[in-house]
Amino acid sequence: MLVDSHCHLDFPDFAEDLDGIVSRARAAGIARMVTISTRVGRLQDLLAIAERYDDVYCSVGTHPHHADEEDGIAPDELIALTQHSKVVALGEAGLDYFYDNGSPEAQARGFRAHIAAARTTGLPLVIHTREADEDCARILEEEAAKGSFRAVLHCYTGGRELALKAVSLGLYIGFTGILTFKKSETLRAIAAELPPDRILVETDSPYLAPGKFRGKRNEPAYVVEVAKVLAETRGVSLDEISRQTSENFFRLFSKVKA
Numbered sequence: 074m075l076v077d078s079h080c081h082l083d084f085p086d087f088a089e090d091l092d093g094i095v096s097r098a099r100a101a102g103i104a105r106m107v108t109i110s111t112r113v114g115r116l117q118d119l120l121a122i123a124e125r126y127d128d129v130y131c132s133v134g135t136h137p138h139h140a141d142e143e144d145g146i147a148p149d150e151l152i153a154l155t156q157h158s159k160v161v162a163l164g165e166a167g168l169d170y171f172y173d174n175g176s177p178e179a180q181a182r183g184f185r186a187h188i189a190a191a192r193t194t195g196l197p198l199v200i201h202t203r204e205a206d207e208d209c210a211r212i213l214e215e216e217a218a219k220g221s222f223r224a225v226l227h228c229y230t231g232g233r234e235l236a237l238k239a240v241s242l243g244l245y246i247g248f249t250g251i252l253t254f255k256k257s258e259t260l261r262a263i264a265a266e267l268p269p270d271r272i273l274v275e276t277d278s279p280y281l282a283p284g285k286f287r288g289k290r291n292e293p294a295y296v297v298e299v300a301k302v303l304a305e306t307r308g309v310s311l312d313e314i315s316r317q318t319s320e321n322f323f324r325l326f327s328k329v330k331a
Contacts, residue, residue: 074104075300075315076322077293078247079165079199079227079275082108082129083118086279086290095126098293104128104319105329106293109165109199109227111136113143116154123159130329132199134164140175140183151190161328163191164199165227168212171204184212191222197325198224200244206235217242223325228277229260236263240271245325247273250283250291253302261306269307273325274299274318 077098081087087094098106108119110132119131133154135143151163166187168180184200191198202209209231216222225245229236236246246267251257264272276283276299278291283298304314323331 074319076105076319077276077296078273079109080278080293082122094292101294103293110134130161132162134166135183137169137180138174140179144179148186148189155194161326162197163187165201167201168205169203188216192220200224200226206231210235210238233263245271247275249277250281253283265306269317
């Protein structure tokens with residue numbers, strides 16, 4: 074059994090093939106899928122998908138690319154939206170300095186609002202961070218000092234220092250198909266070093282198809298390829314990685330039915 078802890082089933086790439094996507098994931102042994110929110114204003118689209126399939130859940134949040142568009146959403150508003158049984162996480166929220174799609178100020182405000190909602194609800198926050206290691210670490214430390222919260226740094230591509238800082242704060246690290254790329258030696262070294270109880274696998278589909286599927290549309294079934302490389306990187310069997318990452322998922326996403 075594996076879990077795809079981060080996909081985007083509401084994206085147009087999947088619109089004409091959603092039943093097939095879910096069926097192929099099930100056939101590949103993917104027991105749960107979490108379709109991740111990028112705009113609070115589109116939550117109903119995610120809920121429609123999550124309600125359609127028993128093994129699909131969703132989050133609610135604002136991606137940093139849309140931080141200006143949804144600037145000012147308060148923690149209380151996010152908290153209210155998590156009452157639905159299929160909403161099992163907050164985010165994805167965080168910092169992205171690679172693209173100029175959201176002002177740093179709005180991104181930081183949104184990041185902190187999502188952390189506050191995660192702290193209050195006990196639900197995990199899905200964190201997007203890219204080219205923002207120092208500011209991300211600083212915000213995580215400052216917010217952790219106000220009270221603990223649960224989170225995963227998804228699609229990890231940052232440096233070793235941020236990964237270890239996150240783990241020291243009790244957070245998790247999620248790996249995607251990027252782990253399988255030939256030039257990802259540094260990322261694999263980080264993956265090999267992390268504690269076994271802090272790692273997750275995901276696709277971030279429809280993006281970042283792993284290995285032999287690179288260049289094609291990604292989908293949840295392909296999380297198996299990420300798990301294979303993670304197992305090889307850590308020197309354990311695929312069965313062991315499947316067990317570890319699934320246990321970690323259900324521990325972190327504790328609202329999801331095991």
